[in-house]
Amino acid sequence: SAHAADKATTIPAKAVAAATELRDKAMADNTGYEFVSALTTEVGPRLAGSEADKRGVEWTVAKFKAMGFDKVYTEKVSYPLWERHSEHAAIVAPFPQPLALTALGYSAGTPAGGLTAEVVAFDTLEAFKAADPATVKGKIVYVSTHMTQQKDGHDYGMGSATRTRGPVLAAQMGAAAYLLRSAGTDPHSRTPHTGVTGFTDPKDAIPAAALSLPDADQLERVLKEGKPVTLKLDLDVGFKGTYEGMNVIGEVTGRKKPKEVVAIGGHLDSWDLGTGAIDDGAGVAIAAAAAKLIKDMPQRPDRTIRVIAFANEEMGLWGGRAYAEAHAKDVSNFQLGTESDFGAGRIWRMTASVKPEARGAIEQIAKVIEPIGVAYDPNKPGGGGSDLSQMHAKGMAALSLTQDGTDYFDYHHNANDTLDKIDPKALAQNVAVYAAFAYMAAQADGNFGSAAGAFAKDGAHD
Amino acid sequence: SAHAADKATTIPAKAVAAATELRDKAMADNTGYEFVSALTTEVGPRLAGSEADKRGVEWTVAKFKAMGFDKVYTEKVSYPLWERHSEHAAIVAPFPQPLALTALGYSAGTPAGGLTAEVVAFDTLEAFKAADPATVKGKIVYVSTHMTQQKDGHDYGMGSATRTRGPVLAAQMGAAAYLLRSAGTDPHSRTPHTGVTGFTDPKDAIPAAALSLPDADQLERVLKEGKPVTLKLDLDVGFKGTYEGMNVIGEVTGRKKPKEVVAIGGHLDSWDLGTGAIDDGAGVAIAAAAAKLIKDMPQRPDRTIRVIAFANEEMGLWGGRAYAEAHAKDVSNFQLGTESDFGAGRIWRMTASVKPEARGAIEQIAKVIEPIGVAYDPNKPGGGGSDLSQMHAKGMAALSLTQDGTDYFDYHHNANDTLDKIDPKALAQNVAVYAAFAYMAAQADGNFGSAAGAFAKDGAHD
Numbered sequence A, B: 001s002a003h004a005a006d007k008a009t010t011i012p013a014k015a016v017a018a019a020t021e022l023r024d025k026a027m028a029d030n031t032g033y034e035f036v037s038a039l040t041t042e043v044g045p046r047l048a049g050s051e052a053d054k055r056g057v058e059w060t061v062a063k064f065k066a067m068g069f070d071k072v073y074t075e076k077v078s079y080p081l082w083e084r085h086s087e088h089a090a091i092v093a094p095f096p097q098p099l100a101l102t103a104l105g106y107s108a109g110t111p112a113g114g115l116t117a118e119v120v121a122f123d124t125l126e127a128f129k130a131a132d133p134a135t136v137k138g139k140i141v142y143v144s145t146h147m148t149q150q151k152d153g154h155d156y157g158m159g160s161a162t163r164t165r166g167p168v169l170a171a172q173m174g175a176a177a178y179l180l181r182s183a184g185t186d187p188h189s190r191t192p193h194t195g196v197t198g199f200t201d202p203k204d205a206i207p208a209a210a211l212s213l214p215d216a217d218q219l220e221r222v223l224k225e226g227k228p229v230t231l232k233l234d235l236d237v238g239f240k241g242t243y244e245g246m247n248v249i250g251e252v253t254g255r256k257k258p259k260e261v262v263a264i265g266g267h268l269d270s271w272d273l274g275t276g277a278i279d280d281g282a283g284v285a286i287a288a289a290a291a292k293l294i295k296d297m298p299q300r301p302d303r304t305i306r307v308i309a310f311a312n313e314e315m316g317l318w319g320g321r322a323y324a325e326a327h328a329k330d331v332s333n334f335q336l337g338t339e340s341d342f343g344a345g346r347i348w349r350m351t352a353s354v355k356p357e358a359r360g361a362i363e364q365i366a367k368v369i370e371p372i373g374v375a376y377d378p379n380k381p382g383g384g385g386s387d388l389s390q391m392h393a394k395g396m397a398a399l400s401l402t403q404d405g406t407d408y409f410d411y412h413h414n415a416n417d418t419l420d421k422i423d424p425k426a427l428a429q430n431v432a433v434y435a436a437f438a439y440m441a442a443q444a445d446g447n448f449g450s451a452a453g454a455f456a457k458d459g460a461h462d
Ligand SMILES: [Zn+2]
Pocket: A267, A279, A280, A313, A341, A342, A386
């Protein structure tokens, strides 16, 4: 094939040795944890478009400068502004009592004074899809998708579909509102999980919210008694025009090929219920700490290490899409990239979407990170993570560095996403993996195959 | 001594055999769990004096009748009414962000629009007691007592003192408000713990509230940065006159000595944040199920089994104190008593305050419940539990049936006190212990020493 004629990409032995040393230094280093501790303490929750989002951008610019990055800059990202002011719910009949719920992103508000309607319940999104629209018209649709803990969090596919597609379908069927059992895995916590819906136009939106798991159980027990169940929802939330946010970028400039970049990052915005520690302060911290450790080496790497703190991932990859639009024409300059956005658990697997001639270099990276618990699976693609999936879709060679997400959906998108959920040692392991891979990619002889339209059919979907 | 001349109290062999059978039946019976499931589902939270409290009384009267108790009646209990409408808090400076907190019982509200003041922090209640009042005047006092999990929950002594006495002291010293780190043990849950303060007169009360443990950690991290920290509290809570509630009583009437009673129970009221499953729906359920199982025996017991669902234990043993005032003159008719109010974990220890001549009968009870995990400690007093401690103080012979409270303070007085925290098997073990002891006490030849003023110096303090 044409590929077979290309020269194989390799990592020089000296770079492998330096990456090994870097890895061990990172495993004992606290830079990542200090970053996420300071971000979540000094800024707190960072809902996209909120006053705190603006402070988060300023904080990150200042922090990247204080960390000594060679270049620190921002790039604009425009998106619809959505606000949450207050949210209450109660069973009105047959057994009056409050319920713990949270509105979903892009939900409409209820009329002032609240919305009262009967509930129609479905066990699954599939069952709801099969419903006769006449049975849900004017009602509050409730869908009870159950998720359980898994290392790779695969139940979230079903949970997030219930959250994103369910409300859109309910609106199309004429429902008054939509409720789901939270897309989460802690059955004992009264902390409902928020997250975005599939509404794209304020005109199409209806009130949509999630019950905590114990509240979902409670509603299901009440429904089981067989009497009509009426709920009142009072959601003061909604769209409010357009906002201009920022991707924040910090670089360690390459010594030999400064225009060729290894792209790493996380998203700076968070939901407002917790402080966005595991989602995704940790991701930004991992990438920033990895770049800082590379910067502290005796000399700059050959290529540039670019840390991107993306704007508004939560409501639809707004930062990632804006970034990919702006940089698609430069895709071949992106040596390799991946984003951290699955919490702060240890990385246990690496997969890659690279050209065949770069598989050897990926194996070299794999050997350096294998001793700290990362297995290389050569048979799966690498998707680049949440926002950087958009650059991968444009043709950027990408890794997936899969974290242990066993408890991720206990805390994800709810009030319990706070600093105490992060194990500093596990976070340091992430930094070590990012530092080692980024440095080796920056020092490689040859590229990983980034080109416009490359990898379009690799099957990656993260 | 005078006691030595009395005849020893004993349990007839036939009663021991019947109690053993009753114990085994109870271990496999679901009546207790069904009771607490229905109470917490059909009534929900039961804040003393609320509309739900009234529904809870009606529900319990109806339930006791449906269970077939021979007598069901109520007794009035008057107490100050305290209401919670809404509660919000935020760090204003240096790092603006919301904090999860809950107002404490008998807290004053803040002025409309909220109260903003600087924080003065103390590690312990002792440190706060030693403070110069001038340093806290006009400030928000914050006390950071730390509790950890224990089987017997002894840290709650320190935690509840910080919650009850701290606010009173803060008010006396001229503080603007009082905050504590929640008297709870789950470091990862954003669910603050409420509970009563020591305020007795609305005129003396100041705003008093608890931060969830992660929020307390957050405030402490912010304080550690060394800048002045300003908080805003907005608590719409407060006293609102007097309320007349009800103790609800159900009886299985004794066949031979109907006026002599074995008293068991729990408290019907709960805090409003959860549904009052472990505190104390479980206690009422355990007592009611035990009595129901005794009622279902071939014939009524010799003495009466009285189940008391107390009113407003939470804000100061109001139901228990009213009960003791009303029944003190009959104390010698109370054969033996104890209340369940420490969750739904298994009972692991029995202690007793009885006359010396009844120790043998207590040992007979101990032998029946030992096979299901209960150790008898003859060297400690039995205090009768929360509300029934008041009858014990009047001279009622009493047991303490100590539950495993390892996780009790994870959920106690917070939004996570919901049905899912109850293990049906552990609840059934409690019912088995209550049924076996109550039946044996009802069948005893002789009494356990109840008399006006007895046991005044037994050292019991629960
Ligand atoms: Zn994320």
